[in-house]
Amino acid sequence: MIKCNNVLEQANDLSALILKRWQVLLATGDFVLGEEVAKFEAWMSERCNGANAISLNSGTDALILALRALGIGPGDEVITCANTFVATVGAIVAAGAKPVLADVGDDELINVDTIEPLMNARTKAVIPVYLRGRPLNIDAIIDLCRSRGVVVIEDCAQAIGTTIDGHQVGTRGDASAFSMHPLKTLGGFGDGGVLVTTHPEIAEYAIKARNHGLETRNESVLFGVNSRLDSLQASALNLKVQYLDQWLKRRVEIAAFYDQALSRTATTVDLGRGKPGGSYYHYVVQSKHRDRLQSFLAENDIHAAVHYPTPIHWQEAWLKSQPPVVLPNTERLSREMLTLPCHHHLTDSDVEKVVATIKRFDLMEKQ
Template identity: 80%
Template structure:
């Protein structure tokens, strides 16, 4: 089976190094917010052009604390998209604000055109999502939002390695949220996340609140939460950072092969349209006969995935608490998109098999169209 992700293989490759590092941690007892966490935060800061990096226990908490740091809560509105993991909207709801969902373009990303009509006097923030590692036109969004006094929180959960003008995304808005979930290109062996910001006040707030607002072991200066990255996860991430650029390079090579060999098929190439700086967390094509294509590929022992089959505004959590809305492009894409395998454990012959199977499917006369 050609797998759609390489979570197990990635961990197994580096297990000897991880066990050695963890053994040292077990002997030293430095389990929470220790030197390994500081080392990872330093690496992340350097990756993000010197911005503050605060390690947390999830990307969700990074979004939540960014909203809290900006004073966003009940009575406020935050605009984002519906074709993302539910955590993006969940963080808004957890902060007490009202989520407002914008439709997306054919590249699955929100833009000034889709979010501007939704801006109101109650809008306090916009959360653009770098879905699948694709660059968003963040500068245009920033220009619009800053002209209206609206904050921008970049959802970079899938965007480690995504660049704009050669720089890691996540430092142009007021704050950004990265996820280090095991499924991510740079993932731990459990949950993890990072809040990145160039704003010292936001950084100081997040650093304090992630640890109950403690000034020392016995004194709290403000009420906070428990969102500490543990040293065992940080140690695993510190090992993986050595290989990240190599892994990203392989993803780009695979994506380029797909682009070249699928461009003349009805299934077509990645919905990101070959955006410069794409980290290819997902390589997604579309087909009006998506479900049959997925079954056919499975019969050829090629695993694919659908991210995300049910847009947030069609899920029970939304329908039971928010007004019903229609997002035509989001809904159409949710029926057509399919994620192909694209990770560094794939061989050249693996990706050739994927392309060959897609072309065989189309030769069988299936109803497939761009």
């Protein structure tokens, strides 16, 4: 089976090196907020143009703490999209604010045209999502929000390696959230995340809030949470960062091959339209016959996935707690998008097989 993700293969590749590191770490007793964590935060800061990088238990916690640091809570509205992992909206609800869902463009991303009509006096924040590691027009969104006194929190959970003008995304807004979940391009062996910000006061809040609000071992200056990236995960990530750019390069190569090879099939090219700066966490195509195509690929030992089959406004959690909303483009895309395998463990022959199988499906549909 040609897999849609390479979590197991990546773990097996590096397991000997990581276990060796862990053996050394276990002998130190340095398990919480130690040297390995500081080293990873320094790497992340450098990656993000020198911004503050505060490691946490998850990307979800990074969103929640960013919202809290910016004073977002009950009575406030936060605009985001519905075609994202449920954590984006869950973080807004956890902060006590009301989520407001904007529709997306044909590229699956929210933009000023979909955000602006939803703004009102209660709008306090916008969370644009770099879905699939795809760059969006963040400067236009920030300009709109600044003109309205609204803060911007960038959801970069899928966007490690995504760039705009050659720079890692996540530093243009007031804060951003990255995920190091095992499925991510740079993932640990459990949960992990990073809050990135250029604002010292947000960084100071997050550093305290992630550790119960402690200023010293026995003095709490605010009521926080337990959201620390543990040293074992940081140690593994510190090894993986050495390979990240090599992995990202391979994803871009595969995406370029798909772009060219699939450009004349009924299954269209990547929804990102080859926009530069994409990190290709997902490579997604559209098909009016998505479910049949997915089944045909599976019959030929190719795993293609749907991210995400049910938009958040159709989820039970939303329907039980929020007013109904209609998002035509989001709903249409949810029925048509399909994620193809795109990761560094794929061989050229794997990628060629994916393309050949899609072309065979295309011919069958025309008959």
